Amino acid sequence: MKEEMSRIVRTMTTLIYVFIMVYGFYVIAHGHLTPGGGFQGGSVVASAFALLVVTYGNQKTQDFLQKDLLSLLESTGLVIFICFAFFGLGATFFYNFLSNSGSLFGSSATIGVNPGNLNTGGTVTAMNIAVGIEVLAALGVIVLTMSQASETIEKKEK
Template identity: 50%
Template sequence: MSSGMSVIVRTVTRFTYALIIVFGFYVIMHGHLTPGGGFQGGAVVASAFALALVAFGTAGLKGALNRHLLQSLEEVGALAFLGLAFAGVGTAFFYNILANSGSVFGGSDPAALASGGVLPLMNWAVGLKVMTGIASILIIMVIGARKEATE
């Protein structure tokens, strides 16, 4: 598993890795305008991590893709989501405090990128949580499978 796959797969992965991540961030970012959202975009980004794990093996895990960073980022996403939900607790849990408020995300044009109140922020929080959660599941399982294979 640590050796990775053939040079063809590795070369194609180098081309498509960044494109998949950019597309996933696009889906998260435009979640309140176009089909998609935090869950879907996060899954797309996590699929790029899965592709890198399959193509390069566990050798690609040395850098930023380590498990503790991913799990910390997952907590950050979950706490940001809950914090945004609690921000509206003066009216109701999950009340959209920023919509129609006239601030950055509170404009009145529903087609603008900075619209939707707390929706884009929640999309980012959930997207961060999903991409890091699925990536850490994959990494834990790959490490566990390699340990099983060497025993």
């Protein structure tokens, strides 16, 4: 894993990984309308990170994907999630105080089968985004740490 892979694999990766990431962010942002959600979209984005690490090696990937930044992002996502849970504490923990209120994410949905409006869902949408950030950062940190440890151990054995 310390050398990068062949030219074919590198070209295909540079072509594909942007689309995988955009699909993951689409799944996160449309979690309240289409199948998927924060966890699924975050895992898709993290699989794009894994593709980058496998193709380019750990050293080159960490030039533009800092592990400390991802670690910070993970804690931020979790804190945002818990904050949105606590904001509803006027009624109950995890109360959906934003839905049908007319503010951000607060339009009321049309009842029945319809394509949907992105500005609905209340705290469901906000929590989707928070959990998506948390999951993509957590799985990215796991992949980067494991690959770095694998590379270091392999170098030490030689």
